Amino acid sequence: MKRRVVSLWFPSMSSELILRKKHYEGPFAVVAHIKNGNRLLCLSTMAEQRGLKRGMGLADARSFCPEIQTVEHNLQADVAFQNSLVRWAKRYCPWVGKSGIDGLYLDVAGSAHLFGGEDAMLHDMRARLIRSKLTVRIGLADTVGAAWALARFGEGCAEGGRTGQAISALPVASLRISAKEDTTLQRLGVKTIGQLANLPRATIGQRFGPSVLMRLDQALGDQSESISPEANPQTYSTRLTFPEPIGLAKDVMAGVERLLLRLCEKLTQDMMGVRVLSLICRRIDGADQQVELRLARALRDQQRILPLFKKGVDGIDAGFGIDQLRLVATQVEVLQVEQVAHSQTQYNSDGLHDLMTRLGNRIGLENIQRFLPAESHIPENSFIVSPAAWSESVGSWGNVNPRPIRLFPPEYVAARGHRPPNRFNWRAMSFTVGRIIGPERIAPEWWLEDENWRHGVRDYWKVETLEGHRLWMFHTPQNPNWFVQGVFA
Amino acid sequence: MLVRFSDVFPLKPSRYHEVTGAGAYGFASVCCGNTRNAVIWLSEGWMHEVVTPLGLQTHCDPHQILIGKCSNSTDVLAATEEALRSGVVSLVIAELTKPLSLTAGRRLQLAAEVGGSTGLMIVKDGMGSNATQTRWDVSPVYSSDDSTQMRWSLNKNKSGTNSSWDVRWDETARRIFVVPQHVQRTDIA
Structure with missing residues (x-):
């Protein structure tokens, strides 16, 4: 032909x-940076009627047609x-x-x-x-x-x-x-x-x-x-249609197991791992049920994914019966073959990731987080909290002066002077100071706008009180005031 | 027979424990340092007082801690139970804001037994449950020659009597040690 x-x-x-x-x-035009200048790349009809041409410099075009x-x-x-x-x-x-x-x-x-x-x-x-x-x-x-x-x-x-x-x-x-x-x-x-x-x-x-x-x-x-x-973009989905509708959770799990087997084979061929899976159960009365599973790390291991589906499958309302199951990998990522030992970090085990997945399906996967060090000497910015499923525990914690275990927004304390007061009240408790360690001066990071650091530099003191509490207090010499920002154990 | 410190600390595994008082977070941090495995620390997401890794690193490696931010107190308990039951983390720490009922406490105890992990609930004064293995009241104490001294009082103990110790953190050995009684006496005098 x-x-x-x-x-x-x-x-x-x-x-x-x-x-x-x-x-x-x-008139309207799309402008691109071509040959060291902003030029018109594409014009609307109205702009063309005004005598503008493609490839014209933007400055020239403005002089022809200011609007x-x-x-x-x-x-x-x-x-x-x-x-x-x-x-x-x-x-x-x-x-x-x-x-x-x-x-x-x-x-x-x-x-x-x-x-x-x-x-x-x-x-x-x-x-x-x-x-x-x-x-x-x-x-x-x-x-x-x-x-x-x-x-x-x-x-x-x-x-x-x-x-x-x-x-x-x-x-x-x-x-x-x-x-x-x-x-x-x-x-x-x-x-x-x-x-x-x-x-x-x-x-x-x-x-x-x-x-x-x-x-x-x-x-x-x-x-x-x-x-x-x-x-065509590669899709990862499998489905299973039944001659008779099914209704037992055990049967659905058996179906999921078969679907997973095929899906994981496909993923293994392409060296991919799945991050988000959804199971769609087509009910005979048309009310589809959907179970979504968000995994804490990319997986393609059928044995590990299957038990994680259990909780979601138990929650399915089968109604008059389910006659088709579809399993779709909605989010996949490249998963290379990994060496089993040595490559994994100390606190990273398969079991932990499965636990993160199970907890994540209850409280949200992004709410399971870990601490990562950050480059800053501002106490509240010196670490970041990032979702554990998308980060690795890397980086070392710098050797700084002792920091409090608990940190909170600064709380005002009525006091005067450049040295910590001998007696003060905080949170409806009165304290007598036993020993002070400091000061440690921390200056604001002028290159970042931070509302909390408007008062300028801070002189931090570790204040040990006779009552036992060990507080982290600071004084702002440029705007004399005292605050408590943290508690040592 | 009087209970010895080594009988009750490190915390008995496959059990859940409670801690109250101003030094509860330090106690939890020391417990993290006692394990080499991953630790899960669950709390409610709205709290504005945060635990800082730079403070924790005195006692443990902050990388071993996973934080779980739950939306309410029920979720904290459910996540704690799930984590204890799974047995992949050696320590589960939960910050509770509401009183722990006997049922909830018993469920946590059973979950800890199944999974073989230790649970540690940070509770407010008088909000604990009778199902707990031990309950500690931890408060920092002023001492003229040391800035890590704490008083650890054992308020409830299922397998022995109650007692109280003055302890300090040894920076070089990275462990807790009990201050000998005679030192305490001279301190007071």
Whole structure:
């Protein structure tokens, strides 16, 4: 069967992507930093009407049109949008590839009749894209090169087997050749593809090298060119359908065990581990039940995951029965094969991770935390508390002066002077000071804005009282006051 | 027969214990230092008084501690029971804000027996449960020549009599030692 290729080109994808989400009154442009300057990358129609052009410097554009509104170019968003367009285009044919950063190729041979012929299909594409506020140019031809040329320079449809005639009047620039080759050809008086094709091949080859000839042959179909379709993202899900509905927790667990076996095989093949699993039980009355399991670390060991499901499965309301189980790994990450001993840190065992998972399903996995050292001499910033499931216990605790076990926001104490008072009241208790150790002066980190450190430097004292309490007090000499901030055991 | 310090400390494993008083956190920290395994420290998330690793490192390695922030007191008890029953951590510390009922205490005791781990509940004065193995009242004591002295009073003991000791932390040996009686006497005099 003859190949038929559709080329879609979205000339103002970057700006339309933004305009779809937010309305801008007046001219609008997307600006990117190109060649040491901010230049217009993509324009709205209103901006084009005002005489602005692509590639124009932003300063020039402002002088033409002072009210222009701009947004910085976001390449990642564009790529993501192009990917979603690829996914959308798979409704027309399974063979979809990307063309540059703002276009698509579709090999529609054999699928056009499903939409009522080529014309009806192109009409359908255009209607859907216009409805979603996208400008599109469409070319259809036998070859990738010709479809590209038609999309950008002619917008039309070349009938099967007549590609040569359809593109012969198009300019040579439509052959995807470099700007330099284009200029040279124009200087030589070769304006259209038809003229180029009529020249003796040997002379073109001598003058321009193989690239121009290759592009010409690709457009005319004398040389093959492939569309490389995007691979589908790998999904990890398995399902099990029963001939008869089941209702016992034991049966569901047996089903989960079978599903896990298959899922874990798949994960093992790809060296992946699962972080979040969800089990969806389809009930015969349509009320689906879902159990989510968040693991404390990536796993692909069936024996370890299965018992963790027990609690969730016990909570399922089976109603009149469950007739399908689906197990989906909603979050996976790369899990390399690990050496069993030595590589693990002292307090990291498999059992501990399982316990974290079980506790995490009750109190939230992010609420199980560990202490990590931080680079700061401010007492409350000298450590961080981070979720244990996503951090490793690394780093050493610096050797500092003794610090209190309990730390709290500073509590005011009525006292005067630069040395700790002999008697003071704190938390409705009165104290007599027995011994003081200090002072240790800590200055605020001026490079960080901290509300609590507005009073300037602090002189910390360890105050041991005759009543027994050992308090961590500080004095702020720049704004004389006394506070208690911590308790030693 | 009078109870000896070595009979009751380090805390008896496969049991749960209670501690009260101003020095309860220091006591918990010393208990962490007595084990080489991971420790889980459960508390309610709204508390603004935090335990600091820099303070804990006097007695133990802060890396061995996992913190669990629970939303309410019921969750603290449930998580404590789960952790004790699993047996993968050698010590489970929980900060309780409400009185511990006899049922709850008994359940913790059973969970600790199954898992073989030690439980330590930090409770407020008079809020403990009779199911506990031991209950300690810990308060720091002023001493003219040492700044780590504490009085550890054993208020309840299922397997012996009650007693009270003055103890100190030995920085070089990294362990608790009991101050000999005659030193105490001269101190007081």
